Amino acid sequence: MAIVYKHxxxxxxxxxxxxxxxxxxxxxxxxxxxxxxxxxVNKHGFSKxxxxxxxxxxxxxxxxxxxxxxxxxxxxxKGCLVNLTHGGEGKPTKYINNIxxxxxxxxxxxxxxxxxxxxxxxxxxxxx
Numbered sequence: 001m002a003i004v005y006k007h008x009x010x011x012x013x014x015x016x017x018x019x020x021x022x023x024x025x026x027x028x029x030x031x032x033x034x035x036x037x038x039x040x041v042n043k044h045g046f047s048k049x050x051x052x053x054x055x056x057x058x059x060x061x062x063x064x065x066x067x068x069x070x071x072x073x074x075x076x077x078k079g080c081l082v083n084l085t086h087g088g089e090g091k092p093t094k095y096i097n098n099i100x101x102x103x104x105x106x107x108x109x110x111x112x113x114x115x116x117x118x119x120x121x122x123x124x125x126x127x128x
Contacts, residue, residue: 002060003027004052004067007037010045016082017046018067020060024050036074036082061088 005027007017017037021027027048030041040046052063064087072079073086 001053002055002057003050004055004060004063005048005050006067007041007046007048009040010047012044014080015071016040016080018051018064018071018081018083018087020057020064020087022057024053034082034084036084040082064088 002020002022003024003026004018004020006015007019008014009016017033019026027050030038033041051067052060055063068081068083068085068087071081073081073083075082075084
């Protein structure tokens with residue numbers, strides 16, 4: 001079983017990282033994180049929250065991709081997350097260029113509720 005979790009900055013209470021793990025132990029670990037993550041944690045601290053639990057690994061990967069797309073990645077200038085991949089790999093890799101989300105169904109109202117400024121081309125997603 002797997003979990004999907006988020007890390008929240010203590011200074012702004014905003015999400016800055018989305019992750020997956022095999023168990024609840026991973027959510028609080030500071031090892032195997034990127035420099036951007038460490039900079040935020042060292043300066044502001046963080047809290048953690050489990051978004052989904054008791055998922056198959058495949059489902060957890062899909063949820064991670066969804067939330068990273070929803071919040072947007074800071075390195076791509078599309079959001080607030082310090083994640084360096086689109087998610088779903090289970091480990092960081094710099095060789096992932098693009099993941100096609102065209103087969104994912106997303107509620108338009110859900111996208112607009114969260115970061116509408118991050119989605120410049122709303123028509124690229126299939127809407128209900």
